Amino acid sequence: MKEYQRKQLLERVGRESATVGVDIPDEIEVQGETIDLRTFVFEIKRRDTIPDGERERVEQAKRNLRRERTERLAKIEDNEVSYEEGDELARSIIGIDRALDALDQLRPVDLEQEAQLQEAQDQKRWMNFLKQALGRDGGSNARGRGGR
Structure with a gap:
């Protein structure tokens, strides 16, 4: 991938408004495991607060999503992928950000x-x-x- 393309992708995922209008991905592979991300987020979001029994599950999911985001971003930063692969990674990173935003809003005060x-x-x-x-x-x- 050309340097200007790499920079465009990095700028796209770094934008504050990148998640506006973006849907949470239906599924995502995190640490080799496929997760029904949209279902998980909406299941948790249906509640006003995170129940004590679910808190650790949600926190673990957020940690895993952040780790996956970092790994995907590094592939773009290190120019390890083609532009097409980088574009797909950028879309998935923005989807992860959208899911994290939704989960972070539910955190107990x-x-x-x-x-x-x-x-x-x-x-x-x-x-x-x-x-x-x-x-x-x-x-x-x-x-x-x-x-x-």
Whole structure:
């Protein structure tokens, strides 16, 4: 895949609005196991809160989805796939993000944990902004330092 195509895919999955209007995938393979993701998310979302007995199951699912997202994103970042495969990975990453957003909304209210999560998300957005503003894409850190 060409460098500009790789950057387009990474920009697409990194957009704040990437999940708007996106459906949660029916099924997804996570760690070699096929999960009925849409059914799972809607089953959990039907409830106003996560029951104590389901909390660990939901947290484990979120951890697995985040791990899978990271692995799929790395394949694009490391340019290990063709553009067509990268496009499919980007779509699946956005679907995973959509599912994670839905599951994160159901978390029981823990104000301290919520504040920490919000701070982490704010820092991530700030770092992404700085990278874009400074013209760095996460590649070589040596770029732009030659004049110092």
